[in-house]
Amino acid sequence: MRRLLPAAAMAALLCSVGCGDSGANPEPADVGSGADAAPAVASGMRALLDARCIGCHQPGGTGRGDYTVDAEVLQRRSAIGSAVAARTMPPWMPDPSCGSFDGDLSLTAAELALVADWAAGGEPSEPVTPETAALPDPGPPDLSLSAAEAYQPIPEELTDRTACHPIGPAFATETLIRGVAFKLSRPELAHHLVLFAVPADQVVATPAAGAGAYSCDSMSMVAVAAAIQMAQPYLLPAGVAVPVPAGYRLLLQVHYNIAALPAGEPIPTITSALDLWTAEAAAAQPLNILPVNADELRVAAGDAEGSAASVTPIEQPMTVYGLVPHMHIFGTAFYATLRRADGREECLVSIPSWRFLEQRVFFRPASEPLMLQPGDSISLRCEYDNSYANQPLVRGVRLEPRDLTFGWRSVDEMCELNLLTVAP
Secondary structure, three states: OOEEEEHHHHHOOOOOOOOOOOHHOOOOOOOOOOOOOOOOOOOHHHHHHHHHHHOOOOOOOOOOOOOOOOHHHHHOOHHHHHHHHHHOOOOOOOOOOOOOOOOOOOOOOOHHHHHHHHHOOOOOOOOOOOOOOOOOOOOOOOOOEEOOOOOOOOOOOEEEEEEEEEOOEEEEEEEEEEEEEEEEHHHHHEEEEEEEEEEEEHHHEOHHOOOOOOOOOOOOOOEEEEEEEOOOOEEEEOOOOEEEEOOOEEEEEEEEHHHHHHOOOOOEOOOOOEEEEEEEEHHHEOEEEEEEEEEEEOOOOOOOOOEEEEEEEOOEEEEEEEEEEOOOOOEEEEEEEEEEEOEEEEEEEEOOOOOHHHHHOEEOOOOOOOOOOOOOEEEEEEEEOOOEEEHHHHEEOOOOOEEEEEEOOOOOOEEEEEEEOOOO
């Protein structure tokens, strides 16, 4: 039996990737010279870059390169064309035939043709009008906060490690948080991030875990937000917010995967910061999280076609604004289906080609919230490749296959869908 859980339970339920594009999808190294290109990016391609790319590829963004600068775009011309042709850029996993989500970055056939023509040396001048809605512009943040100390991971713990970092001072009055932009200096080394609010007097340093690390345990935590992919701010729908009580301060919990560092690269210090957007008290509804898991998961060592499945009944009425599918590095496909009490079925999200470093919150359009009622149920199916060829490299050494089970480490697996909900 499962029940609707308050946002304060997110830590135990939402083990989700927070890796940005800086490590997720690097452009190929053989970037084009731009020798045959015009000195400026043609208007058609510039319009597409502005609509789909510069959210990540700009100063302070998580993508490599500054695509606001024509000269840099032209230098990376062939790399951009290759990444788009391979469908690794822009990063967007859901099948567009299943569900509708805000900020859809996928490219239409006309947009793909435009990029291919441009990458081959053409100069398309007619812009292609994006057919999907961009993420809303949150405007300037209401607060910008930083951790007072940088974090220095210790060499003895180079695999999965969870550390917490205090961000900013305690809040003098209750504050409603409706949006967060996570700013980690090395986002590709984070398996996930969760932002909590905790009583200021409960924040305790734990020097043995490395400089800048604080305890994540034994506190009265209020979950504020989770980073799934840090390229864009995490923004709740209008009228939804998380209340942070007076006297609480923010604590950023980071599940680090330092093993993702290339072999021989020094262990870096890591800095953390946040931008926050707030809401008016009269407009806010509290956010809840409903976890849906296939936790009876087992994939044999060497199995290239493993799977897990589950059916979870809905026990309370709720309105769903966002979906958070989650697997780890062995995942290959993710499918979630809603079955209504009367037998009708609705595809919630379909990801036929899973990419570990491109996970994010998928918000439904504000005009199309998902209404769930008792008697409905949600089915999950996750697929995995646990073959030798798909084992991860840890500091340059490929691991041997072993049986996979449900667990929080990057080298364990999950089949999980978290629903961001409010009471009706």
